[in-house]
Amino acid sequence: MKKKCMVSAILIGFSWALLTIPARGQETAGIFEQPLLITSAGQNAEVQIVAVLAKRAGLNYTLSKQATAADLENMKTLVLVLGASLKGLGAAGLDMDKERERVMALITAAQKAQVPLLCLHLGGETRRGPQTDDLIAEVLLLAKMVIVVKSGNGDGFFTKLCQPRNIPLVEVEKTADVQIPLQKAFK
Amino acid sequence: MLRIFYHLIVLYLSFHLLWHLFRQKKPWSQAGAALVLTLFLLRLFLIK
Amino acid sequence: MNRIKAPALSAAFFLFLTGILCYFSGRSFRTMHRSETVFPSVGLTDTHQLSDYFPPLKNTHGDTEVYIFRGMEKGGNLLVLGGTHPNEPAGLMTAVLLIENIRGKRGNVIIVPRANSSGFTHSDPQEGNPQRFEVPTPAGPRLFRLGSRLTNPVDQWPDPAIYINPAGQKLSGNEVRNLNRCYPGRANGFLTERIAFAIMELIRRERVDIGIDLHESAPEYPVINAIVFHENSSELAALALLELQAEGFDIRLEASPVNLRGLSHREWGDHAGIKAILLETPNASHGRLKGKPSSSLIVDGKDKFYAKASRLGWLFVPYGEEGIPLSLRVARHLAALKALLGGLAELEPEKAVEFEGMPLPSEVQKKGVGAFLHPPT
Numbered sequence: 001m002k003k004k005c006m007v008s009a010i011l012i013g014f015s016w017a018l019l020t021i022p023a024r025g026q027e028t029a030g031i032f033e034q035p036l037l038i039t040s041a042g043q044n045a046e047v048q049i050v051a052v053l054a055k056r057a058g059l060n061y062t063l064s065k066q067a068t069a070a071d072l073e074n075m076k077t078l079v080l081v082l083g084a085s086l087k088g089l090g091a092a093g094l095d096m097d098k099e100r101e102r103v104m105a106l107i108t109a110a111q112k113a114q115v116p117l118l119c120l121h122l123g124g125e126t127r128r129g130p131q132t133d134d135l136i137a138e139v140l141l142l143a144k145m146v147i148v149v150k151s152g153n154g155d156g157f158f159t160k161l162c163q164p165r166n167i168p169l170v171e172v173e174k175t176a177d178v179q180i181p182l183q184k185a186f187k
Numbered sequence: 188m189l190r191i192f193y194h195l196i197v198l199y200l201s202f203h204l205l206w207h208l209f210r211q212k213k214p215w216s217q218a219g220a221a222l223v224l225t226l227f228l229l230r231l232f233l234i235k
Numbered sequence: 236m237n238r239i240k241a242p243a244l245s246a247a248f249f250l251f252l253t254g255i256l257c258y259f260s261g262r263s264f265r266t267m268h269r270s271e272t273v274f275p276s277v278g279l280t281d282t283h284q285l286s287d288y289f290p291p292l293k294n295t296h297g298d299t300e301v302y303i304f305r306g307m308e309k310g311g312n313l314l315v316l317g318g319t320h321p322n323e324p325a326g327l328m329t330a331v332l333l334i335e336n337i338r339g340k341r342g343n344v345i346i347v348p349r350a351n352s353s354g355f356t357h358s359d360p361q362e363g364n365p366q367r368f369e370v371p372t373p374a375g376p377r378l379f380r381l382g383s384r385l386t387n388p389v390d391q392w393p394d395p396a397i398y399i400n401p402a403g404q405k406l407s408g409n410e411v412r413n414l415n416r417c418y419p420g421r422a423n424g425f426l427t428e429r430i431a432f433a434i435m436e437l438i439r440r441e442r443v444d445i446g447i448d449l450h451e452s453a454p455e456y457p458v459i460n461a462i463v464f465h466e467n468s469s470e471l472a473a474l475a476l477l478e479l480q481a482e483g484f485d486i487r488l489e490a491s492p493v494n495l496r497g498l499s500h501r502e503w504g505d506h507a508g509i510k511a512i513l514l515e516t517p518n519a520s521h522g523r524l525k526g527k528p529s530s531s532l533i534v535d536g537k538d539k540f541y542a543k544a545s546r547l548g549w550l551f552v553p554y555g556e557e558g559i560p561l562s563l564r565v566a567r568h569l570a571a572l573k574a575l576l577g578g579l580a581e582l583e584p585e586k587a588v589e590f591e592g593m594p595l596p597s598e599v600q601k602k603g604v605g606a607f608l609h610p611p612t
């Protein structure tokens with residue numbers, strides 16, 4: 001009986017310890033507030049998926065493909081979907097420099113208004129590349145949390161950026177799996 | 188209108204080739220003419 | 236007897252050979268104009284010609300069959316277009332597979348298997364493509380034409396140096412024969428523009444709610460394994476993507492560029508106001524890196540050069556030694572179609588389209604396309 005109690009105590013202790021390891025300053029639940037503004041960094045199409053997932057998660061969101069500082073009004077969280085799509089940029093009449101300008105201005109405004117930043121990368125391996133990576137490297141450092149689809153982090157690119165700065169990084173297997181951490185991240 | 192014009196050109200060249208075929212003495216030259224004629228006839232009859 | 240000279244005799248002999256040569260090659264050429272028989276399922280309710288929607292197309296090589304499956308329950312209207320580009324066989328085969336299997340249940344399904352029928356009557360020059368590909372069925376192979384991306388120049392010639400399409404976009408001259416650059420078409424335009432116009436008429440008269448244009452592209456082309464969507468269908472496309480990924484089909488979303496005009500996924504949405512989707516699957520026989528083009532390359536999709544290119548990281552899709560067979564490409568189209576209809580039912584239940592009898596994508600992938608086709612006659 002005593003032994004059993006000991007075993008349970010140890011097990012509970014262990015699971016508690018395991019649960020708290022990622023929490024070493026890396027809280028991933030309930031750290032953001034609604035409403036949220038969703039926009040892309042690179043005019044990718046995945047921004048639509050995030051909108052659908054946010055809807056399914058019952059979040060109060062606004063989707064704006066070319067959001068500017070003005071759209072941030074009353075917003076409590078900024079969600080950036082990372083990844084450059086040449087087709088998307090062309091369609092919006094933008095080039096990479098203009099898009100970077102827009103995104104950086106938006107983030108600056110958000111930081112000023114103390115709106116935290118959540119970054120997502122859903123495009124996997126195909127939505128990487130020098131152009132995307134430069135922008136990601138710039139934006140990611142300012143994020144409060146990052147969610148990526150595993151295949152996009154095959155080379156550990158996101159891990160390398162997030163780890164030194166203690167930014168919580170959540171990896172999921174498939175795009176649809178993003179819904180759960182997304183839902184949990186909000187109060 | 189244009190089509191009839193194209194056809195007349197091909198028809199003229201086909202007759203020319205036919206005449207050429209019968210004027211040749213060497214069988215090899217005749218075979219060559221016959222082969223080229225094939226292409227012209229196909230163009231003449233199959234493409235409307 | 237000796238008045239007829241030997242050269243004249245041999246000339247007559249060669250003329251005779253010319254005749255035989257003309258007969259056989261002519262006969263083979265003529266078969267390209269006969270589209271293969273499709274054996275519709277018992278669920279077929281109407282057959283039309285595209286010219287029924289736009290009479291000037293009658294008696295031209297732009298006219299083509301339209302198969303309609305009407306359901307008993309009220310719902311939306313779905314248009315499925317195969318063969319916009321006749322050198323992309325998965326589009327044609329998906330359309331044929333649907334025609335030979337489905338029964339309407341809710342709403343109407345309109346299928347055009349050979350959207351650019353003129354393109355099916357010739358082959359791309361200098362490609363060495365086979366005239367036909369062979370789809371094995373349990374009762375023997377069925378043959379289908381491999382056509383060209385463009386309208387037959389015999390039906391529409393010459394090309395302008397620069398083509399300004401009906402939507403006002405400047406394109407290179409030969410795009411004048413590319414159906415997927417000619418929307419919304421011109422009633423008095425080139426044949427290809429008239430086909431596009433007729434399809435717009437069909438969309439209008441049949442009150443189509445959602446149009447799906449089936450394509451294939453080369454593995455080295457960036458827009459591949461993709462759903463290209465008009466912005467009015469963005470939520471639908473996102474829902475479909477999530478569903479497809481859950482079923483194990485890796486697929487990407489691409490928004491239809493607003494400034495790329497004349498394409499189905501742009502003009503169907505802009506001019507007809509319908510939800511417009513274009514689907515792409517990877518086809519090695521279409522690409523520039525392929526080895527010898529053959530029926531087997533189309534149907535089995537094995538190509539050692541593409542496998543090598545994939546190892547070198549040159550492609551936008553993984554391409555293994557096992558290839559990407561027609562059955563997988565058709566299965567992808569079917570799965571995407573199913574996912575899109577699922578999404579449509581979720582977003583706009585009153586416009587939902589349902590039908591029965593469609594083979595499961597996983598079954599098509601496993602057993603091959605031929606397992607679900609009518610036996611050859």
Ligand SMILES: [Zn+2]
Binds near residue numbers: 320323450
């Ligand atoms: Zn195509």
